[in-house]
Amino acid sequence: MRYFLRRLGHAFLMLIGVSLLSFFFTTLAPGNYLDEMRLDPQIAPETLAALRAQYQLDQPLPVRYVSWLNSLIHGKMGFSFAYNSPVAPLLMVRARNTLLLTIIATLFAWGLALPLGVWSAEHLGRLPDRLLSWGTAVGLVLPDLALALGLLLLAVKTGWLPPGGMVSVDFESFSLLHKLGDLLQHMILPVAALVLSSLPLLVRHVRAAVADVLGAPFLVAAKGHGIPKRRLLYHYALRAAANPLISLFGFSVGTLLSGSLLVEVVMSWPGLGPFLLEAILARDLYVVIGGVLLSTLFLLGGNFLADVFLYWADPRIRKENGAG
Amino acid sequence: MTRRVLTRWLIVLLGLHGLVVCAGFFSPYNPAEQDRNHVYLPPQLLHLVDPTGHLHFRPFVYPWKLRPDTPDLREEDTAHPLPLRFFVNGAHYRLLGVFPARLHLFGGEDTRICLLGTDAYGRDQFSRFLYGGQISLLAGFLGAALTLLLGTLVGSVAGYFGGLIDDALMRFAELFLALPWLYLLFALRAFLPLAVSPLKAFFLIIGVIGAVGWARPGRLIRGVVLSAKERDFVRAARGFGATDRYLLWNHVLPETRGVILTQAAILIPQFVLAEMTLSFLGLGVPEPVPSWGNLLSNLQQYSVLVSYWWMYLPALLMVPFFLGYLGLASSLQERTETYMIERRSLGGVT
Numbered sequence: 179m180r181y182f183l184r185r186l187g188h189a190f191l192m193l194i195g196v197s198l199l200s201f202f203f204t205t206l207a208p209g210n211y212l213d214e215m216r217l218d219p220q221i222a223p224e225t226l227a228a229l230r231a232q233y234q235l236d237q238p239l240p241v242r243y244v245s246w247l248n249s250l251i252h253g254k255m256g257f258s259f260a261y262n263s264p265v266a267p268l269l270m271v272r273a274r275n276t277l278l279l280t281i282i283a284t285l286f287a288w289g290l291a292l293p294l295g296v297w298s299a300e301h302l303g304r305l306p307d308r309l310l311s312w313g314t315a316v317g318l319v320l321p322d323l324a325l326a327l328g329l330l331l332l333a334v335k336t337g338w339l340p341p342g343g344m345v346s347v348d349f350e351s352f353s354l355l356h357k358l359g360d361l362l363q364h365m366i367l368p369v370a371a372l373v374l375s376s377l378p379l380l381v382r383h384v385r386a387a388v389a390d391v392l393g394a395p396f397l398v399a400a401k402g403h404g405i406p407k408r409r410l411l412y413h414y415a416l417r418a419a420a421n422p423l424i425s426l427f428g429f430s431v432g433t434l435l436s437g438s439l440l441v442e443v444v445m446s447w448p449g450l451g452p453f454l455l456e457a458i459l460a461r462d463l464y465v466v467i468g469g470v471l472l473s474t475l476f477l478l479g480g481n482f483l484a485d486v487f488l489y490w491a492d493p494r495i496r497k498e499n500g501a502g
Numbered sequence: 503m504t505r506r507v508l509t510r511w512l513i514v515l516l517g518l519h520g521l522v523v524c525a526g527f528f529s530p531y532n533p534a535e536q537d538r539n540h541v542y543l544p545p546q547l548l549h550l551v552d553p554t555g556h557l558h559f560r561p562f563v564y565p566w567k568l569r570p571d572t573p574d575l576r577e578e579d580t581a582h583p584l585p586l587r588f589f590v591n592g593a594h595y596r597l598l599g600v601f602p603a604r605l606h607l608f609g610g611e612d613t614r615i616c617l618l619g620t621d622a623y624g625r626d627q628f629s630r631f632l633y634g635g636q637i638s639l640l641a642g643f644l645g646a647a648l649t650l651l652l653g654t655l656v657g658s659v660a661g662y663f664g665g666l667i668d669d670a671l672m673r674f675a676e677l678f679l680a681l682p683w684l685y686l687l688f689a690l691r692a693f694l695p696l697a698v699s700p701l702k703a704f705f706l707i708i709g710v711i712g713a714v715g716w717a718r719p720g721r722l723i724r725g726v727v728l729s730a731k732e733r734d735f736v737r738a739a740r741g742f743g744a745t746d747r748y749l750l751w752n753h754v755l756p757e758t759r760g761v762i763l764t765q766a767a768i769l770i771p772q773f774v775l776a777e778m779t780l781s782f783l784g785l786g787v788p789e790p791v792p793s794w795g796n797l798l799s800n801l802q803q804y805s806v807l808v809s810y811w812w813m814y815l816p817a818l819l820m821v822p823f824f825l826g827y828l829g830l831a832s833s834l835q836e837r838t839e840t841y842m843i844e845r846r847s848l849g850g851v852t
Contacts, residue, residue, distance in 0.1 A: 192676065192677065192680050195673075195677045195680075196680060315825070318828055319821055319824040319825040319828050320821060320824075321775055321817070321820065321821075321824065322775075323775075323778060323779060323782060323795075324798075324814075324817035324818065324820065324821070327801050327817060328814065328817065330801075330807060331811060334804075334807050334808050341804065341807070436684060436685050439684055439685070439688075440684070440779060444802070454688060455688070455783060458688055458691065458785070459784075466688075469685065470685050473685050474680055474685075477680055478680060
């Protein structure tokens, strides 16, 4: 228990650090959201000054940080200049869309990577393994951008799938079932891009981890006992190879919010990625800080999840950290 | 074995980079030269056999003509083949940015030959790809150099001196590791001026990339330094009265060479991708300077995606570069590992 508390405390300090760091960067920024307004002759200087005071842009950094912390506690995460509303609800809608995409993609990726990696390790050095190694190498060197654009190009050329977006224009008029179908149809492309871009690395890790334990004496013994190959591979070998994979899974969970940024922008999926890009271009500072903080929270959460799983899966770690 | 593989990948990479570094020679035209009469021309395929079935030793292309009674569909005009000329004089350029020259590997006689087609301004995509590589690869190189410099500095100081400095630096590094790096890149870019000249934008990007990436190599280098400073020969040298500076420079840092080289092979393509991403999204090197990112950025328009598929071709041409770096990184990694294992088995107790 103390182990987890220490971990949580560490993560909390980390979040404070990240928020401080983002705030520090904002002071380096030349100009702010109001600069654009200043060029507009229709807006009086008094109005601008009032807005500056309202957004606290005239306050020194520590004051702004404290008042931002205050709004964080109240669940607002600061104020968006462009949307004229608290940041948190805006982020939540976008984060939901992103998660819808990435959770499904992550499940698919792991569901494919585990059997493929085990299969590859089983045939280590032989033809299937070699083919798969080449396949993953191609996947690794194809830039995510090229992959996403290529899939989009394919969809546009063949007309099989809708070219981006999350729902059709007349989505609201559809029946419930039709809505679901429409959503799924729009999801195929971005999910495919995400799965294909993360799969090669996952397969390689699974293969390496399983190949590491395949020669172990206990597996030879188990084989000698006539335990079927499937059970041997998935029940014994995979379990012994689990530790690095659990850490990797934690990382997968951690990048749920941040990993799909490029794909979202390319396929115009209304997730966190395009939202953040827009905010950057508009200098909507608190939205940027909120987005960075939220994705950091996920990354830390993913690491924490991996720690919990490791603790649960590996008796050595349990023993090391007190409780038995 | 690994040595031979390593050399092979190095040769591949050298060749590819040679193409980009000497872009002026290998590309037939100036990347900024516009031709508003030939906008969005499809790629011209190199032919060796003409319609009558005769084989020619000099490759030739067909010019594009509008298909009769269509407004915008083109077809090859097989009646007027354009032979490729080699080593022709053309647009002026500076080789390696220094030597003025006008010799090009190939070119057309009086009509332009665009192997990858042309873009919205009628600029030759092939030339833009090669020149764009200069920007993107240089950004990758300089970004990696800056990152490794920072990483080595932090890693060696933290590892060598230990104690409070070590703790403070490593906590700081963890902060940077905790942030999703593409977001960090974005955030940092967000807080810097948006509309800048291409040259300034270029150095801005390198600065941002370098500032974001130092934590990982820093940690790795710290680990190597940590074990290197306890080696027997280092201890002996210290016993003879060597100063910290001497020890770091002559005994400890040379040990990190393998890690630094491997990291460079991993970081360079990663940073090329970072530059591409930023430029693709319009946060990086702006037009009219070509870079691999903004070469692809017009694919964000639906109409381009639908009608001009060849704008995607540069994305595929980049793949060999990344393949080369992947090969280099994995063979370097293998070499460093075997080297470590050898030394351990030779009885390096520490």
